[in-house]
Amino acid sequence: xxxxxxxxxxxxxxxxxxxxxxxxxxxxxxxxxxxxxxxxxxxxxxxxxxxxxxxxxxxxxxxxxxxxxxxxxxxxxxxxxxxxxxxxxxxxxxxxxxxxxxxxxxxxxxxxxxxxxxxxxxxxxxxxxxxxxxxxxxxxxxxxxxxxxxxxxxxxxxxx
Numbered sequence: 001x002x003x004x005x006x007x008x009x010x011x012x013x014x015x016x017x018x019x020x021x022x023x024x025x026x027x028x029x030x031x032x033x034x035x036x037x038x039x040x041x042x043x044x045x046x047x048x049x050x051x052x053x054x055x056x057x058x059x060x061x062x063x064x065x066x067x068x069x070x071x072x073x074x075x076x077x078x079x080x081x082x083x084x085x086x087x088x089x090x091x092x093x094x095x096x097x098x099x100x101x102x103x104x105x106x107x108x109x110x111x112x113x114x115x116x117x118x119x120x121x122x123x124x125x126x127x128x129x130x131x132x133x134x135x136x137x138x139x140x141x142x143x144x145x146x147x148x149x150x151x152x153x154x155x156x157x158x159x160x
């Protein structure tokens with residue numbers, strides 16, 4: 001079974017992704033950089049194997065898109081965790097709700113939303129209205145973003 005539909009595959013390839021190509025060094029650099037940064041309260045991002053795998057394969061992708069999607073408008077997004085570095089407090093709250101440390105992946109819609117991944121590999125978008133589950137895997141999340149599918153809202157108790 002293919003990981004992505006032809007539409008999603010084409011968008012990812014046009015953005016520079018190639019199947020079976022990974023940049024482990026860049027992912028490691030991001031992990032070390034963000035984990036070393038501490039907030040004034042002493043909070044630090046926790047770099048998980050799930051974050052490492054997602055960033056090694058998809059880190060650096062910039063998807064420029066707009067227009068109607070399957071359920072919601074499609075928006076541009078960038079997978080670069082340094083763009084979401086100062087989100088420690090927001091991600092800490094989400095991590096507490098879902099029971100897993102959350103690491104930034106990048107931004108959506110020029111920073112309107114922060115993209116993040118938890119230690120189980122679930123991917124979220126956090127904006128001024130709520131936290132949203134984009135997918136239980138990075139592949140599902142990318143499909144949701146590229147096709148404009150409606151994400152599930154994360155409830156206060158961490159369920160969705």
